[in-house]
Amino acid sequence: MLPRTARRTRARRASRMLLAMAAMAALISVDVPDAPVGPPLGVTAPALSDASADRVGALFSGGLDGGHFCTAAVVHSDDRDVIATAAHCVGDPDTTLFAPGYRDGEAPYGVWKVTAVHVAPGWTDGADPDADIAFATVAPVDEGQSGAVEDLVGGFPVAAEQPAGATATVIGYPRTDETPLRCANTTTLFSDTQRRIECPDLSGGTSGSPWLVDGALAGVLGGYEGGGAVPEVSYSAVMGDQAVELYREAADAG
Template identity: 35%
Template sequence: MTPSLPLLAVTALVTGLLQAPGRDVSPVGDVVEHVAGHASETYWTPQRMARAVPIGLLGDLRKITTARPGAPSVLPAAPPGSVLPPVARAALPPAAGAVLAPAQAARQATGTTGTTGTTRTTGTSSTTRTRQAAAMPPATTSGTRWAAGGSVTRTTGRVFLTLNRVDFSCSASAVRSANRDLVVTAGHCVKDGAGDWAENWTFVPGYDEGRQPYGAFPARRMFVAGPWSRSGNDDYDVGMVAVDDLDGQHLTDLVGGQPISFDPPRGRRTYGFGFPADPPYDGERLLYCAGVPHGDPQGQTRDQGLRCDLTAGASGGPWLSGFDPASGRGALTSVSSFKYSNDHRTMYGPYFGSAVRDLFRTAERA
């Protein structure tokens, strides 16, 4: 595994379809597949979901004792209920992850000044434009609740899973695919690097304060890139899961799906969404970051970094480029993956290149 913090033989496709449940196969390219075992219908009770531990951005599920200076944190996994180690939590700046108050958000969006919030514009047409701008979410933020509605509120959801006998939560997004059943998340929300596959994996699109307006979709097949499965390489921290239909209805027929894009230009304005569940958040609401991502200054990955205060539980949340706040639609170009121990305010996400394209082409046919 590369020294970083995750938030976590080619065969014919027909061979994969004939494998017994639980066997790992690789239908196309360097892709590893796993036939999921279903959680019982009663496993994910509201109480169990509430107790699920957010998969950490600053902790690994395996204990690692050495790290190069400046490498992502390799602290041991925190005990259930406290993913960020106490020292890491104490090191977070007081404003980390703070949600903008509505008035603050409006001032940021409209360019208002002063304690009274008076705008710089005057006149009827200017007032109309100001009101329209105030209704739009900030285009640059390190952590704000998403209240603008649109498709992203339906396609983004929480993931609940069991890994190494511990119940965890992550974030994920429904995407457009040939099978109409595909969810994209972080690799470490599907498989613990070279370790175990997740069990009881379930996607809840549109999750909001405990509500499950579209139901819960259990996994049937899971996919990760070979470098993630073999060594937990952070450049490939992407997982894709084909889920069961719900009462005969495919996932994206019900909630829609974001398009996925490969080999995107770097440095494009990006919106990152997720359900952070470590303080100061509780995982109950959809939040987002937005800004222009940059390369990894540590030079340890090909990932891009986005100014973002979201905490553990946001792992696997979608990064959308070309995003339209009015419709809530954009192209999926990355997912939230990890943070460096010496920079808690930057979230990193893997670049969607040819390996992720192979992963998608395999998964969408499952």
């Protein structure tokens, strides 16, 4: 039989483990959607309407009738009003609109206007591809709509400094499609500051698409060659301290 002090120590350790597991389960249930059952790695297919896809939306200029030009995603923040996209997608924020869960001409969660944009000086001063990520705050276009966008669809946590070989899921809207596409594959480092993924059919319009690792935002489609010169290969600037600081600025500004 263990001495009484040893039994007490073991009991305290077990209690702490149970509390940690419960806290982790609670975090996952709130912030990270269940991993969807999708096509094999490296295969692009229409994204089913689920918790992850509903957090992703198309970006429009002026209104939904003009066609969408980029993609963005809701990320978690205290004020529940922050989206992430590529910096090159928010050059004209005054007319940029976000429609989460957009499908076939419908915006089931409303239309949201960009109220502020946060980009790094490297992008503002010289369009540095390593700084091609932006965080923005949004508000409903319909003044009678209450609540925040994250209240409706949830928000992805942000997870920087992912390993070189992380498997990422990309969800985005090509300009010619009225529903989002989804593809997952193992990523590689193209350079110390750029991540690469091979997924077919991620053509123009998918810039700003979230790269999700274990359900958390680990990058956005953009960076080198504006995200890629051919639809089969895409890039994302590696999310590091600078991107995390931008995210914090946007979250605090909300």
